[in-house]
Amino acid sequence: QVQLQQWGAGLLKPSETLSLKCAVNGGSFSGDYWTWIRQPPGKGLEWIGVIHHSGSTNYNPSLKSRVAISLDASNNQFSLELSSVTAADTAIYYCAKGLYKLLLWGQGTVVTV
Amino acid sequence: QSALTQPASVSGSPGQSITISCTGTSSDVGSYNLVSWFQHHPGKAPKLIIYEVSKRPSGVSDRFSGSKSGDAASLTISGLQADDEADYYCCSYAGPMTLVFGGGTKLTVL
Numbered sequence: 259q260v261q262l263q264q265w266g267a268g269l270l271k272p273s274e275t276l277s278l279k280c281a282v283n284g285g286s287f288s289g290d291y292w293t294w295i296r297q298p299p300g301k302g303l304e305w306i307g308v309i310h311h312s313g314s315t316n317y318n319p320s321l322k323s324r325v326a327i328s329l330d331a332s333n334n335q336f337s338l339e340l341s342s343v344t345a346a347d348t349a350i351y352y353c354a355k356g357l358y359k360l361l362l363w364g365q366g367t368v369v370t371v
Numbered sequence: 372q373s374a375l376t377q378p379a380s381v382s383g384s385p386g387q388s389i390t391i392s393c394t395g396t397s398s399d400v401g402s403y404n405l406v407s408w409f410q411h412h413p414g415k416a417p418k419l420i421i422y423e424v425s426k427r428p429s430g431v432s433d434r435f436s437g438s439k440s441g442d443a444a445s446l447t448i449s450g451l452q453a454d455d456e457a458d459y460y461c462c463s464y465a466g467p468m469t470l471v472f473g474g475g476t477k478l479t480v481l
Contacts (some may be wrong), residue, residue, distance in 0.1 A: 293470070302374070302475035303409070303417065303460050308468050316468035319372055352416060358405045358464045361428055363416035 260285035264353045264364035266338075270371045276340040280353030280364050287311040287329060291357035292336045294327060296349040304349075308357060309336060343371045375400065375461055375473035382479040388449040391476045393461030394442060399471050401442035405464035408437055408446045411475075412457045421446060448478070456480040 266278035280292070294306040307317035309327045317325050321340065329336040340347060348371045353364040376394040383389040393400070393408075400406055408421035419428055421437035424444065434449045444463070448455055461473040 291468070295472075302458075303411075303462075303472045305462075305470040305472055308470070310468070314468065357468065358407060358462070358470060359419070359422045360407065360409070360417075360462075361419050361422075366416055 260355070260362060262353050262355065262362055262364035264351075264367050266351075266367055266369070268368055268370060270343050270369065272344050272371060273342055274371075276338070276343050276347065276351075276369055276371075278338045278351055278353070278367055278369075279335050280337070282334040282336075282355070286334060287331050287336075290355060292327075292329065293354045293356060293360060294338045294351065295354060295360075296351045298346070298349040306338065306340075306351075345371050347371050372465060372469065372471055375463060375471055377459075377461060377473040377476045379474070380477045380479065382481055383448075383451045384481045385451050385453065387451050388447060389451060389478065391446045391448075391459055391461075391478070393444045393446070393463075393473050395444070395463050395471070396442055399442075399463040399465035400439065400444055402466075403464045404439065406437065406439055406444040407462045408435075409460045409462065410455075410457050411460060417460065451480055453480050 261283045264280040293308045326339045350366045354360040355362040409417040411417040424439045425437045465471045
């Protein structure tokens with residue numbers, strides 16, 4: 259059974275770079291899309307971006323200048339980097355499998371700026 | 372890319388049915404039959420309950436149903452149960468490798 263396990267620094271200072279990883283346990287990247295989503299405190303879900311196993315990416319236009327999603331197929335992991343963080347980037351960050359059928363999610367990582 | 376519009380809150384009594392609306396545009400909901408709905412209990416990861424407008428993943432109760440007309444989609448929950456109390460989010464494909472979420476609706480079971 260495929261599971262997503264995510265981790266990364268939970269406390270950042272303004273202007274630092276957020277870095278999170280998500281490991282795909284029990285499966286592989288082949289043919290799939292991998293997505294990052296966040297939820298600021300008291301607010302709704304926000305789509306951050308997606309990467310295909312081929313390496314193609316797309317990002318939320320509101321974050322595009324600061325975000326990068328990459329994958330490490332050899333370690334079955336994909337990553338999120340968000341630069342120049344501010345308090346507005348404080349949120350629970352989730353990784354998920356898929357492009358629009360997001361059936362499998364990571365446990366979430368609380369990031370505080 | 373603007374968020375889809377959902378009511379902030381809905382409520383219903385156990386056993387009743389409720390419907391949550393999700394309004395988008397001709398660039399997202401109106402263009403693709405790729406609307407999803409998620410149930411989100413605080414402290415847990417969101418759970419996919421409807422995908423491709425009206426399909427249910429394995430294990431999801433048939434009390435949950437989805438539909439779409441034009442630029443708007445809706446989620447209906449019948450036979451409300453206490454455990455249905457949660458936040459519900461719609462989500463639509465919006466073009467090449469792009470998703471947009473709704474603002475979320477808090478369901479209260481009275």
